[in-house]
Amino acid sequence: MPVQLADLALMKRKGTPKGITSVCSAHPLVLRAALRHGAAQGSTVLIEATCNQVNHQGGYTGMRPADFAALVFRLAEEEGCPADLIVLGGDHLGPNPWRDRPAGEAMAEAETMMAAYVEAGFRKIHLDASMGCQGEPDALDDETTAARAARLAAVAEASARKAGGALPVYVIGTEVPPPGGADHALTAIEPTGADAARRTIAVHRRVFAEAGLSDAFARAIGLVVQPGVEFGNHNVILYDRSKITPLTGVLADEPQFVFEAHSTDYQGTVPLAALVEDGFPILKVGPELTFVLREALYALDLIASDLLDGYGDRPLHRAMEMLMRAEPGHWRRHYHGTAAEERLLRHYSLSDRIRYYWAAPEAQAATRRLVEALSGQVVPLPLFWQHLPAAAHFADRPLDPDALLVWRVTQSLASYHAACGL
Template sequence: MTRLALDDLAKLRRGGTPRGLTSVCSAHPVVLRAALRHGAATGSTVLIEATCNQVNHRGGYTGMTPADFAALVHSIADEEGCTPDAIILGGDHLGPNPWRDRPAEEAMEEAEAMVAAFVAAGFRKIHLDASMGCAGEPPALDDAITARRAVRLAGVAERVGQGTGIHPRYIIGTEVPPPGGADHALDSIPPTDPVAARETVAVHRRAFAEAGLSDAFGRVIGLVVQPGVEFGNHNVIPYAPEKARDLVRVLDDEPALVFEAHSTDYQGETPLSALVHDGFAILKVGPELTFVLREALYALDLIASDLVPDYGDRPLMREMERLMRASPGYWSSHASGDAATDFVMRHYSLSDRIRYYWTHDAAKHAVDRLVAALKGRDVPLPLLWQHMPAAADLAGRPLDPEEVLVRRVTETLAAYHAACTP
C-alpha cells in the first residue's frame, strides 16, 4: 500500500477515489503504541495529533511539551518497527483555548509560543483554532477576528518552519466542536451552513493575503466543519449523508481542500466510510480510543479480582474513583447532581472524562499492579467469557495484559482504517 501524504487527500477526492486519514488524538502511551503497531502492520500513514490542552510549551495536563511528545512517539515507533517516514505529527486546536480566561493579547502570546514549540519539534500539520473568545469576549468569535488571529499564529509557524525546514500544512475553520465531545445529551446536530463554510474560506484567504502569507494559504489543506456528528456523555449522533449534501458541494468550488471532521468517535465503520466518501478525509478520534482502553482495563480489573488471591475487589476502579473525587475539575462541568448518575458518568461517559487521570502516579501504580497480577497467568475460558468475551481466544495460554490493551484499541483503529481505505 502506498502511504498517503496530507497533500494527496484533495487530489484523490477530485479524482473520484476518495481516501482518508485517521487522526489519532491521544497522548496515552498504549494508544500511541496501538496506532504505531497498526501502522507498521498495514504499511499505512500514522497521523498522531496532540491537543493544546494535552501538550503545550508549558506541559499541558500530560506534563509534556511538544518536543517531549514527539520523542515519546518516535521512541515507541522504534520499538514497533514503524519508520519515521510513516509518521505525521499534528497539533490540534492550537490557539488561545488553554488561556482563554485571560485577556486576548495575553492568551495569544501564549498561543504563539505554543505554536512555535510545536513546529520546532517537527509537527507538520497545524490546526489553527482561534475561534474561542478570551476574557471579556463572546464565547465564539466571528470569522474576521478568528481569521486575523489564525493568520497571526500561522506567521509564527512560518517563521519557525523556515529555520527547521518544515513547511506546515494548515487546517482552518471557525465552526469547531469543543475538544472531547459535548457535555450534555444531544438530539441532533445540524451540519455547517454551506454559505458559512464558503465565507470562512474566503475570509481566511483574504487575511492570509493581507498578511503577505498567500504561499502559506496554499498549504491550507482542510477546513473544519460540522458534518452533523457528535457525541455526549451518553449518546451518539450518527452521520446522515443526506443532511450534509449541500455542505459537501462546497468542496466542488475548493479543489485544494478537504473537510476535517472532529468528534467522529463511536460512529462505527459504515458512517465513517460515508464521511470519507463525501470528502471528510481527516477523521479525528480520541475519547473512543481511551474509552475502549478503560473498558479493557476495567475488565482485567474484574478478572484479577476473581482470579488472584489478595488482589482485592476492583482496586483499579476504586483508585480511579478516589482520584476523580479528589480532583473533580475534569468532570464537574458534566455533573448532574445525582450521585448514581455522576458515578456512571465519571467512569463510563462517552466523553471519557477519566482519561485526564491516567497520568497521575497513583493511577499508574494501580495499572502496574494490575498488569503484574495477571501477567503470565492462565485465565480460565469461563472467566474470559464473563468479563472479556472478545478475548476468549486467549484462554489456555499465559496472559500478557499489555498486549490485551493494545489489541482492544487496535480494534477501533482497524474500523477507522477500513473506512479510510475503501
C-alpha cells in the same frame, strides 16, 4: 504507498477518496497501538496533540511539544514503525488555554506555543483563534479569527524555516463539537451551512494574502466543519449524509480543500466510510480509544479479582474512583445528576473524562499492580466469556496484559482503517 495529507483533495476529485485517521491521545498504550497498527499496515500514522494537552508550559499532560514528539518516536522505534510514516499534528492551536487573559497576552502565549510545536517537528497545524479572550464574546467574527490565525501562521512559517524540513500544512475553520463530546443527551446536530463554510475560506484567503501569507494559505488542505456527528455522555448521533449535500458542494468550488471531521468517535465503520466518501477524509478520534482501553482494563480488573487470591475486589476501579472524587476538576462541570448518576458517568461516560487521570501516580500504581498480577497467568476461557468475550482468544495460555490492551485499542483503529479505504 501510504496516503499523504496533501493528496486527499486530489483523490476526492478523481473519484477515488481515501482517508486518514487522526489519533488524538497522549496515552502511551493508545500511541503504541496506533504505531504498531501503522507499521503492520504500512499506512500513515497521524498523531495529534491539542493546545490544552501539550503546550510550551506543559499542558495537562505535563508535556511540551518536544516531549510529546520524543515519546511518539521512542514508541515508534520500539514498535518498528518507520519514522517516515509518522505525521505529528497540533490541534486547536491558538489562545484557548489562556483565554481568561486579555487578547494580547493570550495571543503572545499562543505564538510561543506555535513556535514550540513547529520546532518540535509538528507539521499539520490546525489554526484555531476563534475563541474570545478576556472581555470579548465567546465566539469571534470571521475577520478577527482570520487575522489571529494569520499571525499564528506567520510564526509557524518562520519556525519551520528555522528548524528545516517540510513546511507546514494547515487546517482552518473552527465549527466543531465541544472537545471530548457534549455534556447532555443529544437528539440531533445541525451540519455547518454551506454559506458559512464558503465565507470562512474566503475571509481567510483574503486576510492571509493581505498579510503576505498566500504561500502558506496555498498549503491549507482542510476546513473544520460540523458534519452532524457527535457523542454525549450517554449517546451518539450517527452521520446522516442526506443532510450535508449543500455543504459538500463547497468542495467542488474549492478544489484545494477537504473537510476535517472532529468527534467521529463511536460512529462505526459504515458511517465513517460514508464520511470519507463525502469529503471528510480526516477522521479525528480520541475518547473512543481511551474508552475501549478503560473497558479492557476494567475487565482485567474483574478477571484478576475472580482469579487471584489476595488481589482484592476491583482495586483498579476503586483507585480510580478515589482519585476522581479527590480531584474532580476534570469531570465536575461535565457530569450532572444524582450521586449514583455521577458515579456511573465518572467511569462509563462516552466522553471518557477518566482519561485525564491515567497519568496520575495513583492510577499508574494501580494499573501496574493489575498488569503484574496477571502477567503470565493462564486465564480460563469462562472468565473471558464472563468479562471480555471478544478477547477469548487470550484464554488458556500465559497472558500478556499489555498485548491484550493494545489489541483492544487496535480493534477500533482497524474500524477506522477500513473506513478510510486502505
